[in-house]
Amino acid sequence: MLSAETRRCSPGRGMARRRRPPLPLAPPLVGLAVLLSVAATTVAKTDQPDVTALNVMFNSMNKPSKLSGWKESGGDPCGDDDSWKGIECSGSSVTEMYSSNLSGLGLSGTLGYQLSSLKSVTKFDVSKNNLNGEIPYQLPPNVVQLNLYGNSFTGGVPYSISQMVDLETLNLGKNRLNGQLTDMFSQVPKLSTLDLSFNRFSGNLPQSFRYLINLKTLNLESNQFSGHIDVLAKLPLEDLNLQNNKFTGWIPSKLKDVDNLQIGGNSWSSGSAPPGMEKGSSAGALILLSVLKRNKSSPVSSHYYTDESGHNRSSTPLVDDFKGHKESSTINMKSMEQSSSIGSRTPSAVPRKSISDNEFENKLNYSRRSSEPISLMAYVSSDLEAATGNFHSSRLLGQGTIGQVYKAKYADGQVLVVKKFDPLSFSGSSDFMDLVNGISKLRHANIAELVGYCSDPGHYMLVYDYHMNGSLYDFLHLSDDYSKPLTWDTRVRIALGTARALEYLHEVCSPPVIHKNIKASNVLLDADLNPQLSDCGFSYFYEDTNESLGPGYNPPECTRSSGYVLKSDVYCFGVVMLQLLTGRKPYDSSKPRMEQSLVNYVTPQLHDIDALGALADPALRGLYPPKALSRFADVLSRCVQSDPEFRPSMSEVVQSLLQCVQRATSNKRMGGLRSVSQRSDDSDW
Structure with missing residues (x-):
């Protein structure tokens, strides 16, 4: 029956209805085109093997909600109406899975087993996530850039990478890969960047x-690479980092032309080179000499202060190596060549100045001394004794688990903080200097930075800058009625800065650094009330966290010393956040029995908005955005979960607090914080 659009209705009841003449049939070719057009709208645009590979990958990564548009089965990533996060296509093929959208999302699980179906993918980047397991053998075979940096992959390098003839960039850094590299690099001649x-x-x-x-x-x-590096001698390298391995032998003279060469932390040979390597000795000496003349970085102002802790004793501290401090042994060979003390290179190829084998050996032995710190002031014990009034009790700032902290005053007005260790804490000066070196590598804007040390026999001390604002514990719990209380914005900023410091220790340092002494007295405040986390690098001393942390801080899992894990730091950070929220101490025996433990008392009320209002620090006088407490409480409630597995990583905490700050900033742009009488449930933070 014809539709209403194709029939003519009678103008009156008694008139007969007439039919429109039948429409002519479409020519065969036109009809076929119409049918194909209709069919195209119902057929997926993306090649089916690509879709299947992405489905498998999505399921293997535990179906993360952050991958918007992705599906566990089916879908059309290259279709016009279907946007898969991080996926780029050309025609019907997936060509890129790139970092700007897939990096740092906290993706977990594995990569699946069907990536080899992605034959058109040239850029594959899922760096800075939490992916684990072995790197799959089935990888995109024609990839040009492969970046798996900053995950938790184990095992070795899959041999399938040796078949990627177009590979130019391979970044597998900061994972848990192990074993010996297979001799598999002869078929990847285009490789220009390799990071392991x-x-x-x-x-x-x-x-x-x-x-x-x-x-x-x-x-x-x-x-833990070992052996010689002769195989690198003829490569066209511009940046070479060999730091902190077990390499031996001589540094090939060919490497003198590498612009940025980093070689510290190995066991290079000294003395006369074997036949055929005579030039290697002098080249190696030049390299090491330039290491000793590297640019020194200025330490960030910091302050050390302790409280709320008991006593403990241990010996050799654990020292880690960290990412991101290449300046400690970076060599700019071009600038070195321009130095008159070493020689200069001119168009006529003036020979380099050589040094004797004895001088080379002295320099080499000096560079081997891992106990020699970098960019730190070496103090003598007599100077520090004079500046502290011979460590008079009136200069005592705090008694920590591993030493006493004193204020040091100098005639020129400079004020420092000196942490004095019991000599029996170390087996000798080299033991202490290992600790100094480890701490000196911790560089972050929110970490109190070491500026000096004293290693005189029997006198082991660390030196930090002093800040009059003291610690967060002082501000929250020891301030008098005339002190200016911390505003809500400042409290959130302190929480965020402290979280960033822990994120650096846990997720940037490699291997990760556990703090084991996170508490309000170790969160120091600079002149602008920005936080600096102190007591970093001393975890080896804290065998009994019940003793070092004090009541109210110790995580539930720490019934024994070995129970403290990375997520235990997150718990302690949550307790600090509770103090920022409530103004209460972590444990207060003066309170009624049910209120003495801050975590036990407050945790059941963290999701009750009415109860939270009553728990807020009275010093705030109600001056906070209306939803601030509940959002802040949501973050800290996850931190103090009794099961470590349910606590967030510090990067997740940082992101949550950043959202709080961004909401607060947005709210201020719209007119600032309302007064208490103007607050409503609609305002956001």
């Missing part, structure tokens, strides 16, 4: 490295 740093690789470098004729950047830092 901060893993657990061992053994000799593969001889197939010599075929990497386009390699410009090679980063092998912080592994």
